[in-house]
Amino acid sequence: MDITPLVNGLYGIPVLGLVFQAIGYLVAVIPPNSTSIMSQATPLALAALCGVLCERSGVVNIGIEGTMLASAFTAWVVGVAINPMFQAAPTDVFGITIPLVIALIAAIGVALLISALHAWLSISLRADQIISGTIINIAAFGVTGYLDQLISKTSPAGAGEFTRFTPPDALTNLPGVGWIVSMFLNQGPIAMSAIVLIVGAQVWLFRSRWGLRTRAVGEHPRAAETVGIDVIRLRYKNVMIGGMFAGLGGAFLSIEATNSFQLGMTNGRGFIALAAMIMGRWTPLGAFASALLFATFLQLGQLINIAPPGGDLGTIMSAVPAQLFDALPYILTIVILAGVVGRSVPPAADGQPYERESAT
Amino acid sequence: MITRTTRLGLLAATLAIVASACSGAATPTPAAPSVAPSVAAPSVAPSAAPSVAASPSPAASTSAGAALKIGVVTDIGTLNDKGYNEYSYKGAQDAATTLGAATPPSIVPKDASEYKADIQQFVDQKFDVIVTVGFNLTSDTVAAAKANPTIHFVGVDQSPVCVDPTGAPDATFACKGDAKTLLPNYTSLYFAEDQAGYLAGIVAAYASKANIIGAIGGTTLCAPCVRYIQGYELGAKSVKPAIVVKSSYVTRDFSAAAFNDPAGGKIFADTFIKTNKVDVLFQVAGKTGNGVLEAACASKIYGIGVDVDQWTSLGAPANACVITSAEKHVESAVNQAITGIAAGNLAAGDVLFNAANDGIGASDFHDKASLFGPEVKTALDAALAAMKAGTLKTCPDTGCGVAK
Numbered sequence: 001m002d003i004t005p006l007v008n009g010l011y012g013i014p015v016l017g018l019v020f021q022a023i024g025y026l027v028a029v030i031p032p033n034s035t036s037i038m039s040q041a042t043p044l045a046l047a048a049l050c051g052v053l054c055e056r057s058g059v060v061n062i063g064i065e066g067t068m069l070a071s072a073f074t075a076w077v078v079g080v081a082i083n084p085m086f087q088a089a090p091t092d093v094f095g096i097t098i099p100l101v102i103a104l105i106a107a108i109g110v111a112l113l114i115s116a117l118h119a120w121l122s123i124s125l126r127a128d129q130i131i132s133g134t135i136i137n138i139a140a141f142g143v144t145g146y147l148d149q150l151i152s153k154t155s156p157a158g159a160g161e162f163t164r165f166t167p168p169d170a171l172t173n174l175p176g177v178g179w180i181v182s183m184f185l186n187q188g189p190i191a192m193s194a195i196v197l198i199v200g201a202q203v204w205l206f207r208s209r210w211g212l213r214t215r216a217v218g219e220h221p222r223a224a225e226t227v228g229i230d231v232i233r234l235r236y237k238n239v240m241i242g243g244m245f246a247g248l249g250g251a252f253l254s255i256e257a258t259n260s261f262q263l264g265m266t267n268g269r270g271f272i273a274l275a276a277m278i279m280g281r282w283t284p285l286g287a288f289a290s291a292l293l294f295a296t297f298l299q300l301g302q303l304i305n306i307a308p309p310g311g312d313l314g315t316i317m318s319a320v321p322a323q324l325f326d327a328l329p330y331i332l333t334i335v336i337l338a339g340v341v342g343r344s345v346p347p348a349a350d351g352q353p354y355e356r357e358s359a360t
Numbered sequence: 361m362i363t364r365t366t367r368l369g370l371l372a373a374t375l376a377i378v379a380s381a382c383s384g385a386a387t388p389t390p391a392a393p394s395v396a397p398s399v400a401a402p403s404v405a406p407s408a409a410p411s412v413a414a415s416p417s418p419a420a421s422t423s424a425g426a427a428l429k430i431g432v433v434t435d436i437g438t439l440n441d442k443g444y445n446e447y448s449y450k451g452a453q454d455a456a457t458t459l460g461a462a463t464p465p466s467i468v469p470k471d472a473s474e475y476k477a478d479i480q481q482f483v484d485q486k487f488d489v490i491v492t493v494g495f496n497l498t499s500d501t502v503a504a505a506k507a508n509p510t511i512h513f514v515g516v517d518q519s520p521v522c523v524d525p526t527g528a529p530d531a532t533f534a535c536k537g538d539a540k541t542l543l544p545n546y547t548s549l550y551f552a553e554d555q556a557g558y559l560a561g562i563v564a565a566y567a568s569k570a571n572i573i574g575a576i577g578g579t580t581l582c583a584p585c586v587r588y589i590q591g592y593e594l595g596a597k598s599v600k601p602a603i604v605v606k607s608s609y610v611t612r613d614f615s616a617a618a619f620n621d622p623a624g625g626k627i628f629a630d631t632f633i634k635t636n637k638v639d640v641l642f643q644v645a646g647k648t649g650n651g652v653l654e655a656a657c658a659s660k661i662y663g664i665g666v667d668v669d670q671w672t673s674l675g676a677p678a679n680a681c682v683i684t685s686a687e688k689h690v691e692s693a694v695n696q697a698i699t700g701i702a703a704g705n706l707a708a709g710d711v712l713f714n715a716a717n718d719g720i721g722a723s724d725f726h727d728k729a730s731l732f733g734p735e736v737k738t739a740l741d742a743a744l745a746a747m748k749a750g751t752l753k754t755c756p757d758t759g760c761g762v763a764k
Contacts, residue, residue: 033631267617306631
């Protein structure tokens with residue numbers, strides 16, 4: 001049976017035709033750009049993972065943005081400093097060089113220190129956690145800006161960047177799923193490790209003793225303490241481990257996504273990540289999915305700009321102010337947070353400093 | 361800057377004051393330590409009221425060049441951004457050296473809310489010439505120029521100057537006032553970006569084998585960016601009439617994504633290259649554009665830099681695929697403007713820098729020279745000569761600087 005008349009007939013119904021065109025457009029543009037979507041999502045996902053670990057144990061961390069910025073700067077500046085000592089050519093595996101690895105470790109180390117500061121302020125000193133996070137954001141912006149101004153006077157070259165793994169064509173050309181393969185495998189080491197870390201964190205948080213205790217500490221620290229869990233210590237550990245993930249996300253920006261540092265180059269990603277964390281209901285996989293969704297819409301906004309759809313859909317869309325498409329990811333976030341995902345309930349003791357009961 | 365850092369240290373220690381300091385600490389300290397708060401030696405005679413004469417320069421007419429106190433307020437970012445901020449500042453330094461004046465201090469605002477306060481710092485310290493860098497500072501600069509008729513203001517890239525009949529910045533863009541007569545102490549330097557883009561377009565057309573070339577701008581709201589790309593398209597088509605020129609803008613507002621997000625720019629350019637199959641890519645997006653160039657090099661296509669000779673400013677290996685850059689000679693223009701103030705012959709209002717007064721150009725090919733035959737140089741020289749003569753159309757008659 002020839003279905004062409006039927007399809008043409010469907011196209012005749014205005015709304016349905018547009019829906020078809022929209023689906024056709026999405027199918028045409030999303031798969032070829034899956035690698036870029038994952039690149040957009042990686043720093044968001046890592047930062048959101050930091051948020052999940054912190055808040056699951058009961059510590060709000062809005063200093064993720066600053067932590068990432070400081071790590072991005074550290075990774076770049078350490079690369080600049082030690083690159084001249086090692087004149088090694090990039091290896092075939094991810095373009096890894098010794099300076100790059102040292103830069104990455106330094107970036108994670110700095111993130112660890114900053115999150116330790118946040119932990120000390122908000123857990124030991126029981127300071128307002130929002131203010132502690134804000135300080136980290138402001139301080140990271142100021143200090144990196146100042147140091148960058150000192151260092152970039154001589155316009156030094158960085159240590160280079162991690163390169164992407166290229167999966168075999170046989171895999172990426174697979175019909176139907178090839179684009180998913182390139183999405184997750186045509187990536188650099190940090191993006192790939194992000195996938196592993198997120199899945200690992202999911203298992204760890206929901207299937208391990210540590211995870212159970214972490215969640216207990218975030219829900220009801222008093223009860224956790226009575227069964228012998230060291231609330232303070234566990235919170236410290238989670239905040240610091242989370243900080244390392246944020247550091248990885250920051251390093252991604254300056255030594256994997258690009259090979260440069262710019263003042264404020266995190267560009268609000270640390271805050272978007274918090275939205276992704278809430279959208280993902282404080283679970284690592286959920287946060288990752290939200291980050292991917294956000295990145296997809298970000299990419300879609302750009303694609304509409306770069307290669308607008310044709311046909312009636314294109315005509316209608318060209319009548320819509322283009323700014324609307326740039327705003328898509330943010331509108332989406334608001335819509336989802338406003339209730340599409342249902343009630344997203346934070347851990348009960350989220351943001352509340354814990355005070356040990358006195359012995360008396 | 362040092363005091364800001366110590367203040368931040370202080371903030372970390374004293375949690376209680378942070379809320380008030382967040383709003384209060386918005387006044388940054390000048391970057392150069394040479395700005396002591398010296399209120400002494402105002403070199404401007406108070407009698408120098410703004411006259412309505414042709415091109416009066418009240419500050420210059422009463423003070424020798426060597427005594428000029430020159431201050432620079434840059435746009436957001438860093439002073440050493442290998443772009444606008446840096447070269448504007450260098451131009452001010454050059455002028456100071458020429459005139460024998462003190463090395464100009466600079467202030468780098470942290471965000472747009474600080475522009476006004478930063479300009480005011482120099483006003484309060486009785487500076488004679490205040491250079492403000494970038495379109496974003498326009499209204500604050502114009503307002504300061506109106507309030508301080510004895511101080512000379514030089515705005516880099518703030519044209520067209522638009523004021524209401526009282527000389528105040530006009531947010532409605534009705535532009536009823538004549539800035540030249542209302543604000544004789546304010547000059548906006550602007551550039552014929554379309555001419556520079558035209559030259560880049562010629563090079564791009566010769567370099568392209570696929571005959572599809574592309575350009576990525578920072579934001580549609582940045583008229584200079586649009587002019588660059590419009591000139592680029594016309595220049596390419598002057599060589600190959602059938603060439604396809606694709607262009608896109610990263611965003612449509614003045615957010616950080618437009619000019620300060622290299623990671624975002626690289627991803628955007630990746631998508632752009634993959635979708636449009638271009639083999640030459642012109643970036644007009646500041647630091648975001650450096651990510652664009654990285655993407656171009658990673659995709660093994662040619663890149664063209666913007667504003668300054670990016671082959672030199674980026675350095676190896678980032679410049680590996682850069683064949684030329686569309687240059688605005690900001691340093692030369694700022695230098696010319698300040699020495700013009702000292703000599704008392706700088707015109708007020710919009711002052712254009714184009715091919716005729718060494719305002720624009722295309723960079724050297726450097727290590728890519730072997731790609732181009734002698735005909736490229738000939739074409740560039742012919743275009744430059746025609747621009748100087750004013751006979752070459754480098755921007756569409758309607759909508760020059762307006763994105764489609």
